[in-house]
Amino acid sequence: MNGDWFIRGRDGRLSVYLPTDEALLCRAERLPGGPWASAQTVGGNQKLTAVPAVGHGPDCYAHLVSWRPTVAGEAGLVHSTHYRPRLAALDWVPIGHPNKKGDVTGTPAVAVDAQGRAHVFVRNRGRGVSMLAQKEKGGWGPWRDLKGSKVEEDLAAVTGESGRIELYAAVPGGIVHWRQEKAGATPVLAEALETPVRPGTLYALATSPDSTTLFYTDQSGDLCAWRPGGKPAALLSSAGPGRVCAVRCELDGHDCTLIAQRSASGRVAFAAYPTELESAGAWWTESGPQLPADAEVSLAVDEEDRVVAATLSPSTGQLLVTRRKDEPGLALEAWRAV
Structure with a gap:
């Protein structure tokens, strides 16, 4: 998935989205903090191709986008909204x-603004x-270049605390940044930043x-943090070859x-630092069992x-899950299969 495939819904339940060769599946908690239900197909039986994307707005609704085959050699994008993890998602709409x-x-990539409108990039x-x-009163606007x-x-793609949408993309030798002015x-x-970025790590x-x-x-293998208008900061060496995920927390x-x-090594590595204070430094701590090579990690x-x-x-x-213990620091419960 492109985006945060592990999210908390409007009803407090956690859910995950799992792409398969034929469809997109969702698994969700039966109740907040409780056991997990079996996987359900999202959006009907529409055959999907390529990597789906998920966006999660301030209203806690999930917006899902994927490609579907149309005629030979061609494809089109489809969208579905998932209002609550234990409810069926809307059918895929071209x-x-x-x-x-x-x-x-x-x-x-998908981001959702403060008004609940999905933006597909x-x-x-x-x-x-x-x-x-999406338009404020329903439907979709035109494609824009x-x-x-x-x-x-x-x-x-990301929604700022202001509710406005921003987008980042890697290009040869750099990163480009788009943002909504209102x-x-x-x-x-x-803005464009010259930096030796590895594609697929944003x-x-x-x-x-x-x-x-x-x-x-x-x-060079360094994990860097960049806020437009400033210079990038090397935070620490990357723990592995893929993309990180991140979450704000207390x-x-x-x-x-x-x-x-x-x-x-195949395990999950964690690092924490005061938000926007990269100069404080951070270090990795590994946790959990060794995972398959295609395993991804997400935070909520x-x-x-x-x-x-x-x-x-x-x-x-x-699917493996762990929670932070109710004690100082970042002590985690034992990982468990659900």
């Missing part, structure tokens, strides 16, 4: 193609970025009323950013404001 028609052009055939947004050049496939406006290309997080922070791995009374990544905060971590292996379907 939303078109950034170039009107053609094959898959890239992995989509995807690389287009010219390797720029196109966007489609946000420009850009030589954009890599994976995009990182609610409902089309995001504009705001993750964005809202970290203050005015800022979002982009985490990425550079070519640790011992302090506003902290917790980062997790599947390490090179439950309705009791406890950090919860989940790992999911698409090849095996194995």
Whole structure:
């Protein structure tokens, strides 16, 4: 999945989204903090292709986007809304193609603004970025070309604390950043950063009323944090080859950013530091069993404001979960299969 596939719903239940060869599945807690239900198909029996994306707005609704095959050699994007984890998601609805028609052009990304409107971003055939947004009173607006050049496939979309949408993309030798100047406006290309970024490692997080922070791995293997308008900071060496995930949480009374990544050893590595204070430093602590090579890790905060971590292996379907203990520091419960 592109985006936070492990989320807390409006009813307090945690859920995960699992892509398979034929469909997108969802597993959810039967009640907050309780046992988990079996997997359910999301959006009906529509066959999907490529990597789906999920966006999670302030209203706690999940917006899901994926490609579906149309005619031979072509595909189109589809969208579904999932209001509560234990309820059925809406059926997949076609939303078109950034170039009107053609094959898959890239992995989509989704962000949801303060008004609950989904914004879908995807690389287009010219390797720029196109966007489609929901209207305030229902339906979708037109596809808009946000420009850009030589954009890599994976995009990182995020909703700031202001409720406005921002987008990050990797390009050869750098990162480009789009942002909305006001609610409902089309995001504009705001800044470009020259940096040796590794494609496929971008993750964005809202970290203050005015800022979002982009985490990425550079070519030397350092995990870096960048807020537009400033310079990137090398936080620590990357624990593994993939993308990190991050969440804001309170640790011992302090506003902290917790980062997790599947390490090179195959276990989950955690690091925490005071939010937006990269100069304080951070270090990795590994936890849990060794995971399959395709396992991903994600973070959420439950309705009791406890950090919860989940790992999911698409090849095996194995879901492991752990919660922070009710004690100082970042002590975690034993990982358990659900």
